[in-house]
Amino acid sequence: MEDAAPLLDAEAVADLVLLDPLTEESLLQTLQERFRRSDIYTYIGNVVISVNPYQSLPIYTPEKVQEYHECNFFAVKPHIYAIADDAYRSLRDRDRDQCILITGESGAGKTEASKLVMSYVAAVSSKGEEVNKVKEQLLQSNPVLEAFGNAKTARNDNSSRFGKYMDVEFDFKGEPLGGVISNYLLEKSRIVRHVKGERNFHIFYQLLAGGSAQLLQQLKLRQDCGHYGYLNQGTSSLPGMDDAANFRAMQDAMKVIGFSPAEVTALLEVTAVVLKLGNVQLSSSFQASGMEACSIAEPRELQEICELIGLDPGTLEQALCSRTVKARNETVLTTLTVPQGYYGRDALAKNIYSRLFDWLVNRINTSIQVKSGEQRKVMGVLDIYGFEIFQDNGFEQFIINYCNEKLQQIFILMTLKEEQEEYVREGIQWTPVEFFDNSIICNLIENSTSGILAMLDEECLRPGVVNEDTFLTKLNQLFATHKHYESKETQNARRVMDTSLPARCFRIHHYAGKVTYNVTGFIEKNNDLLFRDLSQAMWAARHALLRSLFPEGDPQKVSLKLPPTAGFQFKSSVAMLMKNLYSKNPNYIRCIKPNDTKSAMVFTPELVRAQVRYLGLLENVRVRRAGYAFRQLYGPFLQRYKMLSPRTWPRWAGSDREGAEVLLADLAYPKEELAFGHTKIFIRSPRTLFDLERRRQERVAQLVTLIQKMVRGWRCRTQYQLMRKSQILISAWFRGHAQKNRYKQTKRSALILQAYARGWKSRRLLRELKSQRRRCAAATTIAAHWRGYQARRTYRRYFRTSASTFLANFIYRRLVCRYLVGLAKNLPPLSVLDRTWPPAPYKFLGDAHQELKSIFYRWKCKKYRDQLPPSRRAQLQAKLCASELFKDKKTLYSKSVQQPFRSDYLGLKQNPKYQKLHTMAKDKVVMADTVRKVNRASGKTVPRLLLLTTEHLVLADPKTAQPKTVLGLGDIRSVSVTRFSDGFLVLHLKEVSTVGAKGDFLLVSDHLIELVTRLHQTLEATTGQALTLHITDKFSTRFPKGDMSVTVVESPKAGPDGPICKKKGSHKMEVLVH
């Protein structure tokens, strides 16, 4: 259903062949309506008409490519991709070489169309590294060629100023292998001159805008376009065109194609030379002979050019300002006038550039050409400049329009031929249609004997005065009656008054319109001469590329033969092209420009009408419909319409053709509407086709309803059956399941009962067994316990009674051990004076701890004592004895503690005065001291020497050292001393002794404590009896005159000299002590 839509939209039919009624007006309206809907493509059969939208449309996306890939040509919206796909498939599958001819006015979208075709083919052909590289190279040739060959013109900002034919070559699988590019007639006059508002070739602006400062310096160029004579005749930058970015894109493209950096540099150098040539200024001067000559006005530019190309400036200057003329066998150097000089300069610039362009195309070809010799299929894409009608048309327009005329011819011939051939092939009778055949115009131009081009050549070669006027006269004579030729003269002859045709002009009625050509410049341009001096100068340059462009400059190869004229060259290349195109299956893209202002969505009917006319679209449709508007293979036709007859629907058993015949017979169309070819059915008018389509739609609607009805019925039925089957199945399953469940339940109950019974029996048995076992076990346990009890009772004594003690002992020992070990580690220092002792760790060890403390201390003391010398020991013993005697009993004792006991206070041995006393004591002296003896009668004291030996106590006179009293120790009964700190002592004697008769002695000693102690010790040692000592305040002494009671009184009067004894009566004495 969907695919019928484009066919049936009567208001804007996608294929103009179906237009009804077919008039110029309806065709135009259809195009306009489609254009309004942004459907810029329309078919005439398999010719695509493309109306330039001047805006980017979203119809070239990768999705679109996919949509058109392997599509059915008539089933999708018309698109350039569809024709590209058709051509590609035909090439790949049917092995037919293809050519895609893109024609149209300048700015109609030809170049864009050719790029779309190329990109489509690249996108759908297979992928692979090598293939991609080839594709990329082919696609990237565009930016390079566009930079050098395109320019802004009044009609198109990116107008191709050369014709391009590109053969893309494929292998048998349809993979691109490479290609060949041919170029036609570059508009080289643009190099030196262009109309205001246009530009020179893009490359110059790109180079100046995009070249790095270094590059420009290397090329000796300035960035300012206005500086260059060839560029500053108009706008330099274009809105929407980034010259710098394009330059980079061009450089990248060259890299992709495979240009070496040196080649790129050489190319740009030659480009720079062309640009700089425009700035070489000439000035006039006069020679000695008075002849006008020209010379270089400012040598700098010339100098720089010569530096760039490696040439002697003199050579170039000479070549620019003079000319060598060969007359017979002489060569003469003639000077040029300034205009001649400029002419030569411009000719040189044009020639260099056009030859450079040819070189560029050849260089690209070497990169993209197919290396292997395998068999290839070719798809040619022709993008050639469109028909041009300007105010002032010159040689270029003539040539361009001639080429277009040829293309139109090929179009007419091919479409007709194709059409005719098809009818013949199909065995259909048909009546030829009227259409305009332009071969008469082609002939007018190219006829080799009497064509305009032949005439021009003849005029150029003719010796004598040659100018355009003679040429025009000749044409006027030749074509005086030609239907398509006009000039002032022929008009006059026919008495036609036409002011629009000036003199020196001729007019040709081209298929696309009448064009008036001005003959000025025809001969010069046809000759396309470059002074030999200039080509020789170029050949002399060291710049390899430049040199290679001028092979004819080689003096060795000088030929006097004139080179072929431009017209001749072009004619032959067009002829070659035509031959090439004829050998291929043509596909047409006819481009139409909708307006003159390059604006989007503006459709100027008048402009389009003119194009429709000269493109002969109406004729095209007519030819296409000459007999039959529609044709289709029987197979697809039957497939599409078989539902219209009950005999062919739903299936036809016979051949396709019979089927179609039966079908159409049923439909009862008039006989003349149909024709049956060998393989195709032909339908004469679109109306019939539309009727077929309408019926089909209705029938399809019915069929759809029918099918829907059947399907719904079938679906419900099957659904019901399925449900019924399912229901039966489910209930069967359910019943089975319920039964099974019941059985399982019964079985389970029986099992449970069984199990219970068995269990009960088993448990009873088990219980019995268990109780038996328990009884056994109990008896055993009881016996064991009993025996154990007995044994324990027997042994308890051994165990438990001593266990606690044992444990306690053990713990105790353990603690003690730990305590002792700890103590041993922590013993205080061994100094006797240190009485520190660590605290007791356990309370129960408190006593032992104290004991150990005292043991330790005593042990320390013993150790100290053991190491003392005997004398010191004796001394200490004496001190000890003194302490026992007096400690806490007599105040003097505490004072005496510090004083050491010196024994000998007299120096018995040393002092010779006491020699006698010494000998008397016979080394048994215990103590020698001075004492004072209290006179018993007066109580006054006198000094005496006291000598204590082991046997005696001797009192001697201090002056004579004569003993006065000698007491045996055994005579001493007792000794009395006071409680105070005095040295008063009383020696109580035994009454029986001899000395005793004198009574007791009262003495005062400064060393009382020592004296009494020693006396005690000696007495004990000798007699074995302790001294009886009284420490008292009141005692009685025995004097010869009876007993006397002595009272000791503490008084301050006593003073330091010792006690004062005062007799109080005869039996009392008071001793004052301090």
Ligand SMILES: Nc1ncnc2c1ncn2[C@@H]1O[C@H](COP(=O)(O)OP(=O)(O)O)[C@@H](O)[C@H]1O
């Ligand atoms: N299919 C298209 N979609 C959008 N714009 C287009 C399309 N074809 C052409 N154009 C516009 O028209 C301009 C001229 O097209 P071009 O192909 O250079 O014309 P020609 O080669 O016929 O002189 C392009 O620069 C572009 O802006």
Ligand SMILES: [Mg+2]
């Ligand atoms: Mg173009």
